[in-house]
Amino acid sequence: MYVFCLTPAEFTEFEQLLGPDQWLKGYYEDKVKYDWEPPRKVGEKGRYILRKFPGGHERFVCEVSDAITLGIKQLADHVEQDGRKTAAELRQVYSTGSKTLALHEPVLEQSRSQNSVEEAVEARRSPDKSFAHTAQPHLPTLVVEVSCSQQRKDLAYLAEGYIVDSKHKIRCVVGLDIAYQPPTRKGKRKKPEKQATLSVWRPGSETTHDGRNVSVCRTDVDNDSFRDDEGQACEGTLTLSVKDLVPASTIDCLPASAAEQSLTLDFATLAAFLSRAEEHEAVAEWLVAQPPSPGQQIFRKRKRTPPEELSDGREAEYGRQEDEVAEKDWKTDGEWRARVRRRASSRAIAQRKGSEWTDQGVERRRSLRRRGSGREGTSGS
Structure with missing residues (x-):
């Protein structure tokens, strides 16, 4: 048991110091056994008691x-x-x-007469x-x-x-x-x-x-x-x-x-x-207190690896590789946009000439469906 004499303000300050660290505060509230006895008179100190068995x-x-x-x-x-x-x-x-x-x-x-x-x-x-x-x-x-x-x-x-x-x-x-x-000195035994x-x-x-x-x-x-x-x-x-x-x-x-x-x-x-x-x-x-026996089995644990820290050279290399990937993606997207623009341009030209825009592949599938619905066995383009 450990006893600390604190004023109410000091005890409040101590608890406020635990506030920002939620993990520490939770452990303190759940595991630590303590008593706080406030002072009974103005100017006195209270007792903060830590108990451990x-x-x-x-x-x-x-x-x-x-x-x-x-x-x-x-x-x-x-x-x-x-x-x-x-x-x-x-x-x-x-x-x-x-x-x-x-x-x-x-x-x-007698709280009134005791200057509580x-x-x-x-x-x-x-x-x-x-x-x-x-x-x-x-x-x-x-x-x-x-x-x-x-x-x-x-x-x-x-x-x-x-x-x-x-x-x-x-x-x-x-x-x-x-x-x-009480703990005994080495070599001295006391009847418990x-x-x-x-x-x-x-x-x-x-x-x-x-x-x-x-x-x-x-x-x-x-x-x-x-x-x-x-x-x-x-x-x-x-x-x-x-x-x-x-x-x-x-x-x-x-x-x-x-x-x-x-x-x-x-x-x-x-x-x-x-x-x-x-x-x-x-x-x-x-x-x-027992030392390990001579033929005791040996165990091993994995070593904890520290968080990886990149050197300046490796960080620059990773940055260059990321830039290359971004540039490749931009080029791929650019080629796809160019194909879309060319197709739209061709349709616009055909419409201005008064001709009918026809997609041969689409037209062929439509023709085949029409022939199939009419139960015609002939084939042709």
């Missing part, structure tokens, strides 16, 4: 996302007998991947995985984030940003915290950390001392270990209810029993996903 962590979050997708389908099939409307709404939930979200910070509890920014700048978030409902396609209802242990505090702030800045439209944030494995924890945040509310109701981000699960220091799976489950998957406006239209329906993902499955991802990453690193 090893390939094994990418595989882990993909397996978790696939398991949630399967759980939603199984839950819809299970509740269909009792509540077809609930099942229909669950089937409208779909994975949106890691689409970058634009969120606008709402009015905070007059013109709010939108925040940007790039979740690792997210799920949305067709009734709310612009914002997901469920977000899944993976972080390393050194970023554990940042994960809580990130979840708060998702839920509060979306004005509770994001209904649930699942945080999976994986032990950070195996602990991994789970946290869950949802919308909540609190009442202030003066009786006001304030919307907040509530921590429902706080760093529960799903794998211990020895790499063994722990007891427990991740539970996601229908309220975590569909928008609040949709929940109000469903039967009261819908809120009690949920899908579960046990900690043993999460630990197995993580172990497989780590093994996959270890094998990939080992294969890359």
Whole structure:
């Protein structure tokens, strides 16, 4: 993770620099995972955060996302007998991947006394995985984030940003915290950390001392270990209810029993996903580090030829050849025009003499047709 402190003007200028290059801008929007946290006070700087995880962590979050997708389908099939409307709404939930979200910070509890920014700048978030409902396609209802242990505090702030800045439209944030494995020096081995924890945040509310109701981000699960220091799976489950998957406006239209329906993902499955991802990453690193074997097959690729550049002499020769072709075409066209002019001239002379212009070939064909139509068997000119 890399953090850069920028003013809103600097962040805007950075995005404008990407604008002219459409290929670069498309790659940035599709592949780069980043967060932009605007400043809360005038004169302060915001935080531009670039996030990058090893390939094994990418595989882990993909397996978790696939398991949630399967759980939603199984839950819809299970509740269909009792509540077809609930099942229909669950089937409208779909994975949106890691689409970058634009969120606008709402009015905070003490924003007036904190000299807040007059013109709010939108925040940007790039979740690792997210799920949305067709009734709310612009914002997901469920977000899944993976972080390393050194970023554990940042994960809580990130979840708060998702839920509060979306004005509770994001209904649930699942945080999976994986032990950070720092690079070791050559010749020194350190026992890898195996602990991994789970946290869950949802919308909540609190009442202030003066009786006001304030919307907040509530921590429902706080760093529960799903794998211990020895790499063994722990007891427990991740539970996601229908309220975590569909928008609040949709929940109000469903039967009261819908809120009690949920899908579960046990900690043993999460630990197995993580172990497989780590093994996959270890094998990939080992294969890359292996030198070629003595009898290994040799391959070859075609050499890239640079764009052909003509020398002055060759360019002049090509120009001369093109001029010759053009001149030949002009002469051919000129001879054809001359023949047409001669024929037209001959017709005009014949007409002035009062004679009938006759084309012998045409006249002969006409004569033959007339004789054939009269069934005459004689031939003659």
